[in-house]
Amino acid sequence: MTAYSMLALPGEIASFFLSKVGGSTLPPLLNALEAYYVVDLLLSETSQADVDAIVNIKSRYGITSNWQGDPCSPQDYVWDGLNCSYNGTAPIITSLDLSNNSLTGPVPDFLSQMLSLKVLNLTGNRLTGTIPVDLLIRSQSGLLLLSVSGNPELCASVSCNDNNNKKKHVVPVAVSVAALFVIIVAALAIWRWSLKRRKKQEVEAGEIMVAQTRRTSEALESRKLKRQFTYFEVLEITNNFGSVLGRGGFGTVYHGYLDDIEVAVKTLSPSSVQGYKEFQAEVKLLLRVHHKNLTSLVGYCEEANNMVLIYEYMANGNLKHHLSGDQPDILSWEGRLRVALEAAQGLEYLHNGCKPPIVHRDVKTTNILLDAKFQAKLSDFGLSRIFPNEDDSHVTTTIAGTPGYLDPEYNITTWLTEKRHVYSFGVVLLEIITSRPVIAKNDDADKIHLSNWVSSMLDMGDIKAIADPRLHGDFDVNSLWKVTELAMACVSETSSERPNMTQVVMELKECFATEMARTREGSSSPQSNNAINLMALNLHTEISPLAR
Structure with a gap:
């Protein structure tokens, strides 16, 4: 039996009461309860022209992720792959990312209707035919940042359209021989x-x-689109390098705006230890690979001695910052598992989704960035290496990376393998669990690696003492055990004993699902044999947003 009401209930408290039917010896049983509340949206609805175009895209390609409701409103729940501008009377879509979605067929003409679009990413699909002329013209004039690589059967040239038009206008001439x-x-x-x-x-x-x-x-x-900017354009984007986000071995990172899209602009210092080769490696790699858990390269500048990388802006900084002891907002256990899973998915893509595979060589918590929604993305690919052939089990390289995250076996052999990643990621997992430094000094002023400290605590069987005390025990102990065992397997001294990244992703998915179920688990208790007091909802309490 299903009971429901089509009318909203007024007031701040809504109470429900069930009684058993006559002759029943058991209290009533409730299988499910759904509660909705009305939300007044402060923003206007998205521009109708953009809505029509994006709905056509959803229908054409059968996109079923979170594409429900209004694309840009509310602002905190913008559809995946979209960026919107809220400067006008109605929100408009300025960026659309449809990369790596297995899209097939020609690029639809209705994308040209989205005149406010500044960035369109179609890379990594199976699109065919030609690109609509209007999109090509806007791209060539600098009004649209268009990315279409990874579609081998898609022609990104005006000449393709010219050839098609000529074919359409060829009129066969038949001459009657008999005449x-x-x-x-x-x-x-x-x-x-x-x-x-x-x-x-x-x-x-x-x-x-x-x-x-x-x-x-x-x-x-x-004039082929290479996403290359002049140094003068970089000055405009950063407002003359007016806002510093951070400094590192590569150089200084500045905050900027490309049109109305926030970006992070990383400049190469003349004294940078990373150098020109790493700059070139990062540009080539990020123009080639695309994944939701890898930072996106918006563009770059290589003009005289000025070398600049322009990335998507990651509003919540790096993971190391959120694990540090002086950070007031503590990442929950569920949040940590989500970040770990997403970072692992990025690494797994580099290993198995790229042909040939790619090894990052500098996996650490400072190179895992978090966007405004705390989605994790790997960054800093300057030290990455590509395996020359898919059959190669390793390549020999000079040792590169960060102390504490380096695979001991790699230090001895200089053989670079995919399991090199796994060791570094295992150290990251231990940081996520403990929030302790990778290398610390003990009471005797000796340096001790985090994996050795965790191993000593496990020998005493004290698993709770390993977890970050700021979590206050708000986690499932079995989940903590499983993640800790996974991390220790990743940092095994022998690479053959380590899992691969596909196995790591599978294990983390299970742990994350278990923790999500625990945190969302509800409870109710019977008040008497005759009735159950079901629920009192305070409508001012924050609950999850409605599906859009």
């Missing part, structure tokens, strides 16, 4: 002379068109 026999010799001669003249004109016109098409293609190739 030639009834034409007198004089008429035949005139006709043949006229035909030769017309063919000559067509050939000359065709040569002119081919030349024009070739010049257009060459111009497009020279």
Whole structure:
């Protein structure tokens, strides 16, 4: 039996009461309860033109993630893959990321209707045919940052559209052979002379068109979108480097705006230990790979001695900052598991989603960044290396990385393998569990690695003492055991004893699901044999947002 009301209940408290039916010896049983409340949205609805276009995209490709309700409103629950601007009377969509969604078929014309679109990412799909002319023109004029790499059967050139148009306008000419026999010799001669003249004109016109098409293609190739900015444009984006986000070995990172999109601008210091080779490596890699758990490269600048990388802005900084002891807002156990899972998914993509595979070589908590919604993304790919062949089990390299995260086996052999990542990620997991430094000094002023400290605590069987005390025991002990055992397996001294990143992702998914179920678990208690007092809802209490 299902009971429901189509009318809203007024007041701040709503109480429900069930009684058992006559002749029953047991109290009533409640299988489920759903409660909704009305929310007054302060923002206007998204521009109707943008809504129509994005709904067409959703229908065309069958996108089913969180694309429900209004695309841009409320502002905290914007659809995945969208960025919106709220400066006008109605929100508009300025950025659309449809990368790595297995999209097929041609690029739809209705994307051209989204005139407010500044960034369109279509990389890593299976799109075919040509790009709509309007999108190409906007891209060439700098009004649209268009990314279409990773679609081998998609032609990103105006010449493709020209060829298609020519095919559409070719009119087959059929000449009846039988009619030639009834034409007198004089008429035949005139006709043949006229035909030769017309063919000559067509050939000359065709040569002119081919030349024009070739010049257009060459111009497009020279202006091919590389997401490369001039140094003057970098100065505009950063307001003359007015706001510093941080400093590191690479150089200084500044806050900026590309149109109305927030970006982080990293400049290469002349004294940088990372250097020009690492700058080139990071640009080439990030222009090639795309994943929701890898930071996105918006663009770069390479002009004289000025080398700059422009990334998407990560509002919540790095994971190390949120695990430090002086951070007032403590990441919950569920939040930590989510960050660990998302970072692991980024690494797993580098290992198995890229052909050939990629090894990061500097996995650590400062290189795991968190966006405004605390989604984790790997960053800093300057030290990354690509395996030359898929069959290669390792490559020999000079040792690179951060002390404490380096695989001891790698230090001895200099063999770079995918399990090198796994060791570093195991150290990250131990940091997430304990919030302790990777290398610390004990009472005797000796340096001790975090994995050795955790191992000594496990020998005493005191698992709760390992966890960050600021969690105040708000976690499932079995979940803590499982993640700790996974982390210790990752930091095994012998690489053959470590799991691969696919196994790590699977284990973390199970732990995360268990913790989510625990934190969302409800409880009720019977008041008597005759009735159950079900619920009193305070409508001023913050609850999860409604599905959109």
